[in-house]
């Protein structure tokens with residue numbers, strides 16, 4: 544199916560139509576615990592309901608207990624499409640995360656770290672369309688054909704982002720796929736902005752979505768050579784900083800300059816660090 548001109552797509556996203564969606568439109572998906580902001584949940588729902596045309600899979604990398612996947616699945620259900628939805632996670636949670644995220648959402652306390660049964664139960668309203676892939680995303684791979692929406696919320700190290708992009712980006716639908724970078728503006732993960740700059744010929748920035756998301760349109764999927772050139776594991780700190788500075792300039796119109804400044808300060812305060820959770824606040 545033909546997509547409208549890029550300027551029309553940009554204008555559509557600039558209007559942030561997901562913001563006007565009533566939370567009740569998400570139905571039971573609202574009840575599935577999530578680490579996302581309410582606006583991000585509405586974005587996921589909107590993307591699956593109003594952007595996707597059912598031309599390819601919806602892939603959620605880092606779905607935790609299923610909150611993000613539920614929003615995508617409910618949006619797709621309401622649109623009447625049937626493309627497969629794939630949720631990837633190691634499906635484990637510490638006792639702190641269980642207390643902070645699961646119990647307030649009504650999940651009774653349980654023993655152990657395994658949350659796969661919880662996610663399966665929470666996603667049961669959409670079990671006809673959702674397949675879960677427990678384990679390390681980097682080791683699970685992709686064998687599912689074209690991808691129309693790719694959500695990334697697990698690029699917590701340079702090694703992870705390189706392996707995930709090499710696995711999933713080549714399957715993106717040219718001139719049709721959305722890439723939703725959940726942690727794009729997170730100061731602990733500056734490699735996401737740096738990598739997207741090196742892939743600027745392939746992805747068009749469309750809109751930010753608070754708290755930390757940036758949405759991109761896939762003009763053409765990167766091939767293996769482009770992904771090698773964009774690899775983050777080989778970037779020195781000065782390359783990372785240059786990448787973030789480039790993103791700061793290119794995305795200036797989105798009003799997120801302070802978030803890029805925070806990333807640059809974080810790189811300077813954490814020399815050589817490439818794992819998000821080890822970053823110290825600058």
Ligand SMILES: C[S@@+](CC[C@H](N)C(=O)[O-])C[C@H]1O[C@@H](n2cnc3c(N)ncnc32)[C@H](O)[C@@H]1O
Nearest residue numbers: 577578605606607610611632633678679680697
């Ligand atoms: C911020 S949480 C995701 C939140 C989720 N989208 C939601 O709606 O609540 C990030 C998730 O990514 C998962 N994750 C991070 N790195 C991973 C990896 N390399 N392989 C598998 N899962 C990973 C974590 O287990 C965690 O559940």
